[in-house]
Amino acid sequence: MTIHEIENQLVDEFAAFDDWLDKYDLILDMGKSLPPIDPKYKTDQFIISGCQSKVWLHAEYREGKVFFTADSDAIITKGIVSMLVSVLSGQTPDAIQFADLSFIDQIGLKEHLSPTRSNGLASMVKQMKLYAMVFKMKS
Amino acid sequence: MSFDIQSVRADFPILSQTIYKRPLIYFDNAATTQKPLQVIHAISKYYEEDNCNIHRGVHYLSVKATEAFEEARKEIREFINATSTHEVIFTKGASESLNLVAASFGKKFLKPGDEVITTIMEHHSNFVPWQIICAEKGATLKIANILPNGELDLEHLYSLISEHTKIIAITHVSNVLGTINPVKEIISYAHRQGIPVLVDGAQGVSHISVDVTDLDCDFYCFSGHKMYGPMGIGVLYGKEKWLEELPPYQSGGEMVKDVNIERTTYNELPFKFEAGTPNVEGVMGLRAAVQYLKNLGMDEIHAYEDSLLKHAVERFSSICDMRFFGTAPSKASLVSFLIGDIHPFDAGTIIDKMGIAVRTGHHCAQPLIDHFGIPGTVRASFAFYNTIEEIEKLADAVSRVKTMFR
Numbered sequence: 001m002t003i004h005e006i007e008n009q010l011v012d013e014f015a016a017f018d019d020w021l022d023k024y025d026l027i028l029d030m031g032k033s034l035p036p037i038d039p040k041y042k043t044d045q046f047i048i049s050g051c052q053s054k055v056w057l058h059a060e061y062r063e064g065k066v067f068f069t070a071d072s073d074a075i076i077t078k079g080i081v082s083m084l085v086s087v088l089s090g091q092t093p094d095a096i097q098f099a100d101l102s103f104i105d106q107i108g109l110k111e112h113l114s115p116t117r118s119n120g121l122a123s124m125v126k127q128m129k130l131y132a133m134v135f136k137m138k139s
Numbered sequence: 140m141s142f143d144i145q146s147v148r149a150d151f152p153i154l155s156q157t158i159y160k161r162p163l164i165y166f167d168n169a170a171t172t173q174k175p176l177q178v179i180h181a182i183s184k185y186y187e188e189d190n191c192n193i194h195r196g197v198h199y200l201s202v203k204a205t206e207a208f209e210e211a212r213k214e215i216r217e218f219i220n221a222t223s224t225h226e227v228i229f230t231k232g233a234s235e236s237l238n239l240v241a242a243s244f245g246k247k248f249l250k251p252g253d254e255v256i257t258t259i260m261e262h263h264s265n266f267v268p269w270q271i272i273c274a275e276k277g278a279t280l281k282i283a284n285i286l287p288n289g290e291l292d293l294e295h296l297y298s299l300i301s302e303h304t305k306i307i308a309i310t311h312v313s314n315v316l317g318t319i320n321p322v323k324e325i326i327s328y329a330h331r332q333g334i335p336v337l338v339d340g341a342q343g344v345s346h347i348s349v350d351v352t353d354l355d356c357d358f359y360c361f362s363g364h365k366m367y368g369p370m371g372i373g374v375l376y377g378k379e380k381w382l383e384e385l386p387p388y389q390s391g392g393e394m395v396k397d398v399n400i401e402r403t404t405y406n407e408l409p410f411k412f413e414a415g416t417p418n419v420e421g422v423m424g425l426r427a428a429v430q431y432l433k434n435l436g437m438d439e440i441h442a443y444e445d446s447l448l449k450h451a452v453e454r455f456s457s458i459c460d461m462r463f464f465g466t467a468p469s470k471a472s473l474v475s476f477l478i479g480d481i482h483p484f485d486a487g488t489i490i491d492k493m494g495i496a497v498r499t500g501h502h503c504a505q506p507l508i509d510h511f512g513i514p515g516t517v518r519a520s521f522a523f524y525n526t527i528e529e530i531e532k533l534a535d536a537v538s539r540v541k542t543m544f545r
Contacts, residue, residue: 021489021539024492024543028544052484053484074482074485075481077484
């Protein structure tokens with residue numbers, strides 16, 4: 001699926017709920033479905049520190065596509081991390097670089113990607129795009 | 140006086156709004172308090188009727204604005220019971236007051252081998268300026284510990300004092316733990332050994348009646364915005380003998396007496412420390428805030444907030460898995476907690492969606508949070524416009540968080 005198709009799917013899933021607490025229940029479920037990161041990457045080298053929660057991110061390049069694994073110490077952050085990974089993992093460097101990730105805004109989670117939110121997610125998106133750029137340059 | 144909570148709340152229009160389809164509950168008062176209409180009106184009145192640059196102007200508006208500005212200084216002197224209006228310096232806030240003292244005191248009095256004592260429970264604003272000046276001067280910053288309940292370990296604090304100690308900088312009330320430190324006792328102990336004491340009163344003035352003469356502190360710093368006044372205005376109280384001795388912190392207009400090509404002489408107190416055009420609207424707002432607090436009565440405020448705190452502690456203690464940080468017997472009206480192992484960011488995000496503003500994280504007191512070995516806390520800090528019903532709703536929200544993250 002393309003980035004756009006996965007984004008639309010996520011937006012539809014959230015549209016089913018009116019109440020914010022129900023939306024957050026869904027985010028928590030998404031966190032649970034995040035594929036585990038190899039413990040050897042859960043080190044300071046792979047950490048993206050927010051002021052309040054931490055994110056670990058690892059990327060691999062196989063057959064022209066970038067594959068991400070990630071984790072967070074906060075469960076809501078992990079849920080959003082899971083969405084970002086499901087949207088961007090397995091995509092080409094070009095697609096990742098140009099992804100505007102507007103689905104976050106459409107779902108109403110824009111605040112979480114604000115640099116002032118201090119949960120490490122804004123820096124995580126930057127880092128994902130940076131990985132994509134580096135892999136593209138190396139290939 | 141009994142508290143008419145509904146009429147008090149009517150003074151704070153911001154509190155009557157609905158967020159996420161729920162009534163707003165504001166429990167982030169230790170970060171900043173809301174402003175009563177009296178403060179908001181004082182600021183707009185200043186711009187509608189009195190705006191002018193103050194001091195030295197000979198025309199009508201300048202004289203009027205200057206009089207109001209200096210009248211405010213008098214009211215603030217009276218509010219904290221300082222001896223003289225010369226001892227009340229207007230700053231941007233507690234942070235600037237603390238930076239001013241650290242920089243000016245350090246410049247004049249610190250040399251290699253000297254020591255400054257502070258505590259592990261300080262806000263970064265009363266920690267980093269001392270860390271910086273100590274590094275610059277080759278002095279050592281010594282840190283007093285706390286006891287497990289969040290009280291200051293007085294024995295440890297006193298054991299740190301030596302013949303090299305030049306100043307003790309300590310918070311009146313911890314912004315994370317709520318602990319009210321026995322500053323009067325500490326000051327008297329330090330003074331017996333000839334050591335001055337600075338008190339960070341950012342969390343003190345809004346909750347308890349502060350009398351700097353009775354405390355006998357050498358410096359007392361606070362912010363307007365944490366005591367129902369506007370942002371960008373604060374106060375440094377300093378004993379005249381110290382303020383006379385300290386070199387100016389910033390230079391510019393207003394703070395000088397005479398400037399010529401060879402040298403500059405400085406203005407007298409308090410203007411020596413007030414370089415540039417001051418925040419006049421801020422001072423007008425702060426004056427209105429002080430009047431508001433005086434009308435309600437600091438003792439009445441303290442008693443009411445204490446009843447909120449007692450209720451909160453009792454109610455939250457009945458929820459299992461609650462972990463409290465700061466259970467000192469003498470405590471301002473805030474609770475810092477974790478719900479089991481739930482990350483404070485997770486808890487705060489859900490509590491927010493239930494319409495309740497709490498603060499999560501390290502609260503600008505990283506050394507303290509590291510001391511506990513936790514990622515941060517959830518902090519609910521109460522003000523006199525909060526109610527028992529609101530605390531009940533927070534308890535419900537905490538239960539909801541527990542269910543969601545089970």
